[in-house]
Amino acid sequence: MKNKAQIVIKRPEGLPEKETWKLVENEVPELKSGEFLVENHYISLDPAMRGWLNNSRSYIPPVELNEVMRSGSVGKVIQTQGETKFKTGDFVSGWGGVQQYSVTEGEGYFKVDPDQAPLTQYIGTLGMPGMTAYFGILEVGKLKPDDVVLVSGAAGAVGSIVGQIAKLKGATVIGIAGGKEKCEYITNELGFDGAIDYKNESVFKGIKAHCPKGIDVYFDNVGGDILDNAMIFLRRNARIVICGAISQYNNTAVQGPKNYMTLLVNRASMQGMVVFDYAHKYGEAIADLATWLKEGKLKSKEDVYEGIENFYDTFLRLFNGDKMGKLVLKVKE
Amino acid sequence: MKNKAQIVIKRPEGLPEKETWKLVENEVPELKSGEFLVENHYISLDPAMRGWLNNSRSYIPPVELNEVMRSGSVGKVIQTQGETKFKTGDFVSGWGGVQQYSVTEGEGYFKVDPDQAPLTQYIGTLGMPGMTAYFGILEVGKLKPDDVVLVSGAAGAVGSIVGQIAKLKGATVIGIAGGKEKCEYITNELGFDGAIDYKNESVFKGIKAHCPKGIDVYFDNVGGDILDNAMIFLRRNARIVICGAISQYNNTAVQGPKNYMTLLVNRASMQGMVVFDYAHKYGEAIADLATWLKEGKLKSKEDVYEGIENFYDTFLRLFNGDKMGKLVLKVKE
Numbered sequence: 001m002k003n004k005a006q007i008v009i010k011r012p013e014g015l016p017e018k019e020t021w022k023l024v025e026n027e028v029p030e031l032k033s034g035e036f037l038v039e040n041h042y043i044s045l046d047p048a049m050r051g052w053l054n055n056s057r058s059y060i061p062p063v064e065l066n067e068v069m070r071s072g073s074v075g076k077v078i079q080t081q082g083e084t085k086f087k088t089g090d091f092v093s094g095w096g097g098v099q100q101y102s103v104t105e106g107e108g109y110f111k112v113d114p115d116q117a118p119l120t121q122y123i124g125t126l127g128m129p130g131m132t133a134y135f136g137i138l139e140v141g142k143l144k145p146d147d148v149v150l151v152s153g154a155a156g157a158v159g160s161i162v163g164q165i166a167k168l169k170g171a172t173v174i175g176i177a178g179g180k181e182k183c184e185y186i187t188n189e190l191g192f193d194g195a196i197d198y199k200n201e202s203v204f205k206g207i208k209a210h211c212p213k214g215i216d217v218y219f220d221n222v223g224g225d226i227l228d229n230a231m232i233f234l235r236r237n238a239r240i241v242i243c244g245a246i247s248q249y250n251n252t253a254v255q256g257p258k259n260y261m262t263l264l265v266n267r268a269s270m271q272g273m274v275v276f277d278y279a280h281k282y283g284e285a286i287a288d289l290a291t292w293l294k295e296g297k298l299k300s301k302e303d304v305y306e307g308i309e310n311f312y313d314t315f316l317r318l319f320n321g322d323k324m325g326k327l328v329l330k331v332k333e
Numbered sequence: 334m335k336n337k338a339q340i341v342i343k344r345p346e347g348l349p350e351k352e353t354w355k356l357v358e359n360e361v362p363e364l365k366s367g368e369f370l371v372e373n374h375y376i377s378l379d380p381a382m383r384g385w386l387n388n389s390r391s392y393i394p395p396v397e398l399n400e401v402m403r404s405g406s407v408g409k410v411i412q413t414q415g416e417t418k419f420k421t422g423d424f425v426s427g428w429g430g431v432q433q434y435s436v437t438e439g440e441g442y443f444k445v446d447p448d449q450a451p452l453t454q455y456i457g458t459l460g461m462p463g464m465t466a467y468f469g470i471l472e473v474g475k476l477k478p479d480d481v482v483l484v485s486g487a488a489g490a491v492g493s494i495v496g497q498i499a500k501l502k503g504a505t506v507i508g509i510a511g512g513k514e515k516c517e518y519i520t521n522e523l524g525f526d527g528a529i530d531y532k533n534e535s536v537f538k539g540i541k542a543h544c545p546k547g548i549d550v551y552f553d554n555v556g557g558d559i560l561d562n563a564m565i566f567l568r569r570n571a572r573i574v575i576c577g578a579i580s581q582y583n584n585t586a587v588q589g590p591k592n593y594m595t596l597l598v599n600r601a602s603m604q605g606m607v608v609f610d611y612a613h614k615y616g617e618a619i620a621d622l623a624t625w626l627k628e629g630k631l632k633s634k635e636d637v638y639e640g641i642e643n644f645y646d647t648f649l650r651l652f653n654g655d656k657m658g659k660l661v662l663k664v665k666e
Contacts, residue, residue, distance in 0.1 A: 059598045228589070242597045256561070256589030264575045264605030265392050272597030 001028040004331075005068045005099030006311045012053055015250040015319060018312050020053065021069060021098075028101050033082030038092060038102045038109075042304070043311075044072035044123035045327040046157070047221075047318050050249040059274045068097040069311075074112060074122045075102070075332070086111060093122045098311055100331050117290065118302075124157055124326035125293065125300035126286055128275055132243060133161035134285040135278040138169075140241045140271050141217040145170030148211050150230055153221030154192065155182035157326035158243060161289075162219045163192050164298050171217075174210045176203060176226060178321045185324065190299055199321075203229045217241065223248045224255050231259035240270040250319060301325030334361040337664075338401045338432030339644045345386055348583040348652060351645050353386065354402060354431075361434050366415030371425060371435045371442075375637070376644075377405035377456035378660040379490070380554075380651050383582040392607045401430040402644075407445060407455045408435070408665070419444060426455045431644055433664050450623065451635075457490055457659035458626065458633035459619055461608055465576060466494035467618040468611040471502075473574045473604050474550040478503030481544050483563055486554030487525065488515035490659035491576060494622075495552045496525050497631050504550075507543045509536060509559060511654045518657065523632055532654075536562045550574065556581045557588050564592035573603040583652060634658030 006021045031037060052063050052070050063070045073096025077086045085106030086092055094109030096102040112122040124130065136158070137143050149166040153159040154175025163173045163186065174194040175186040183195035196206030203226055207215070214235035220227050223245030230240070240263075248254045263270060278285070292298035303323040305314040308331040317323040339354045364370060385396050385403050396403045406429025410419045418439030419425055427442030429435040445455040457463065469491070470476050482499040486492040487508025496506045496519060507527040508519040516528035529539030536559055540548070547568035553560050556578025563573070573596075581587045596603060611618070625631035636656040638647040641664040650656040 057598070223594075242593070244597075245594055248594070254591045254594065256591035256593055258587045258589035260575070260589055260593075260603070261556075261578055261581070261587065261605070263603060264577075264607065265390070267605055267607055267610060269602050269604035270593070270596060271602035272594070272600055274597065274600055277600060 001101070002026070003028045003099055003101040004308050005097065006308065007066055008053065008063050008069055009065060011055055011065070014252060016050070016053065016315070021312060023309055023311075029103055031079060031081035031103060034084060034105050035081050035103055036077050036084045036086060036106065037079040038073075038075045038094075038096055038104065039078045039332060040073045040075040040096045040100055040102060041330065041332040042074050042120050042123060043096070043098050043329040043331050044127065045315055045318055045329055046072070046128070047244055047246045047249060049315070049318075059276070068099050070095060071098050072123045072128055073097065073102065074119045074127075085109065091119065093127060098308065098329075098331075100308060100333070117293065120302040120304060120326070120328050121293070121300050123328065124302050125161055125289055125298070129157035129326055130161055130289050131278060131282055131285050132273070132275040133158045133165060134289060135275065135281070136241050136243050136273055137162045137165050137217070137219060139278070140273045141219060141239050143169055143171060143217060147171045147216035148213060148235070149173045149217045149219065150176065150207065150211060150215045150233075151219040151221070152176040152226050152230075153244070153246065154186050154195065155324055156221060159219070159221055160186065160190060160301065160325060161298070164190055166217075167191050168292065168297055174207070176206070176222075182324060198226060204232065207233050214238070219243060220245070222246050223257075227257050228259045231257055231262045234262050234266040234268045236266050238266055238268040240268065242270060242272040246319065302328045304328045304330055306330040334434070335359070336361045336432055336434040337641050338430065339641065340399055341386065341396050341402055342398060344388055344398070347585060349383070349386065349648070354645060356642055356644075362436055364412060364414035364436060367417060367438050368414050368436055369410050369417045369419060369439065370412040371406075371408045371427070371429055371437065372411045372665060373406045373408040373429045373433055373435060374663065374665040375407050375453050375456060376429070376431050376662040376664050377460065378648055378651055378662055379405070379461070380577055380579045380582060382648070382651075392609070401432050403428060404431050405456045405461055406430065406435065407452050407460075418442065424452065426460060431641065431662075431664075433641060433666070450626065453635040453637060453659070453661050454626070454633050456661065457635050458494055458622055458631070462490035462659055463494050463622050464611060464615055464618050465606070465608040466491045466498060467622060468608065468614070469574050469576050469606055470495045470498050470550070470552060472611070473606045474552060474572050476502055476504060476550060480504045480549035481546060481568070482506045482550045482552065483509065483540065483544065483548045483566075484552040484554070485509040485559050485563075486577070486579065487519050487528065488657055489554060492552070492554055493519065493523060493634065493658060494631070497523055499550075500524050501625065501630055507540070509539070509555075515657060531559060537565065540566050547571070552576060553578070555579050560590050561592045564590055564595045567595050567599040567601045569599050571599055571601040573601065575603060575605040579652065635661050637661045637663055639663040
């Protein structure tokens with residue numbers, strides 16, 4: 001049996017070029033005792049992947065050269081050897097990487113139920129992006145019901161869930177997204193109180209108009225000028241959640257937030273988060289999110305592209321904004 | 334009776350010029366009922382004064398043009414009218430401003446005892462700088478006994494107390510200061526575990542050498558490159574206390590911390606503080622600080638210059654670093 005995989009062959013500088021990866025086809029290896037074989041159906045594409053390509057100290061080691069590109073995944077167990085964590089026929093989600101088949105002992109894998117939710121949701125709203133949104137807004141952001149929440153990347157996998165959770169908890173929520181379609185999506189379909197189209201209007205004026213009393217929580221997925229604008233409107237004791245900085249990931253010189261002294265003026269805080277720290281509580285989050293999804297209180301959108309050979313073009317959509325909701329690549333042929 | 338006062342006549346851009354203020358001499362006005370007259374002995378000179386000159390939203394309104402320059406002060410009540418908060422002969426500290434005599438009903442004033450501590454300490458270690466240090470490191474910095482603490486402006490009014498409190502609580506403390514004299518002062522006299530002379534050595538290499546395991550708390554008085562270097566060495570769950578950014582106060586374009594994504598990698602936080610928020614607990618802090626001073630566990634240094642006409646030259650010492658400990662101007666002739 002053959003396995004197609006995208007391996008990393010070059011460390012990128014700036015926006016990764018196509019030559020960062022190479023599609024290879026190899027024989028699926030023999031299973032050792034305790035191992036099982038997963039047929040990957042869907043691969044998760046996340047902005048964090050860009051960081052994993054850098055050879056620098058971070059919250060997770062970089063992907064080594066000639067290794068399969070790291071990614072979340074969801075698929076089906078099709079073969080086992082000896083005593084294994086899951087059995088043939090189980091659907092599982094884990095770190096399968098950008099490949100069609102993964103051999104694993106199951107570390108970091110968990111079982112999912114395709115009857116309870118579409119498989120793609122397990123790498124989206126019920127996966128890492130959902131966990132990030134849940135713990136990011138509730139624990140790091142310390143959301144209170146009367147808060148005014150601003151979220152960037154608001155039509156994305158994390159931002160769209162952050163905003164909806166905040167709405168569910170009673171907050172006023174304004175989203176920043178690129179383009180009319182995304183802005184209409186978050187207000188009309190997701191129930192955000194307002195949207196700012198950073199591609200077509202002034203973010204400063206938008207925040208000023210939508211948040212006349214300022215912001216209690218800014219959930220930042222983008223960094224750069226948008227972070228700087230948000231800082232201008234912090235209220236007393238505001239919290240900034242640093243979840244990502246997609247506008248900066250491909251820059252060799254990062255733009256620091258020049259308005260950070262508003263943290264002092266407003267006794268505000270800016271805190272970073274890594275979702276893995278909350279692994280012991282994922283169950284609680286999944287239970288809440290699944291309930292809200294079933295009750296129709298939470299909407300989850302996956303933007304699915306197809307073909308492992310199209311990994312690079314799909315990956316670029318993370319950075320050019322040409323996607324809606326959670327970006328997913330179907331790799332099952 | 335005549336009163337000499339430094340009034341603000343021009344809003345500065347960048348480093349204030351001498352023409353920002355004008356020394357005027359006026360008649361001390363008649364006291365109204367409830368008012369008292371303070372003969373100011375010492376004026377407090379603080380980096381925050383630079384911010385009060387800007388006509389922008391902050392934690393306190395700007396000083397208006399043609400008003401007496403705002404400052405902390407300590408002096409003696411020499412006259413009262415009707416029922417007053419303090420009586421003639423009392424020593425008091427408050428917001429007297431850069432002038433020889435102040436007329437006030439006593440809002441924000443408190444009584445001090447010249448037999449318990451030198452008057453200058455009441456605008457230093459037992460005043461705002463001491464309060465800032467105490468609540469900054471203990472409450473905002475959430476100091477723990479086994480923390481590694483890095484503090485900038487370490488020979489200054491706030492930094493020197495921050496470091497000593499952290500040492501008293503069991504932490505390892507490294508200070509950043511400008512010049513050999515200051516570095517020797519904080520290690521030899523104040524008991525810091527190490528010093529980095531930012532004027533004569535690489536701050537990056539200094540932190541690397543002195544904090545091989547990284548930093549748990551960075552207490553920032555300076556901003557700029559030093560903040561960026563500190564961010565490189567954050568440990569998991571580190572806290573950055575934003576107390577000031579003296580390197581940036583005279584810049585028209587503030588340098589944002591370009592390494593802020595280390596907050597994410599290390600789940601670290603950066604929080605701003607304003608000392609006034611702790612006013613209800615100043616008593617507790619003063620009791621602790623006074624006890625430590627008496628027991629010789631805490632050292633307080635004031636650098637005293639003389640003459641209200643020398644306000645501008647003394648003020649400049651805040652920014653050129655030519656002072657040690659708390660900068661004070663004696664205005665009593």
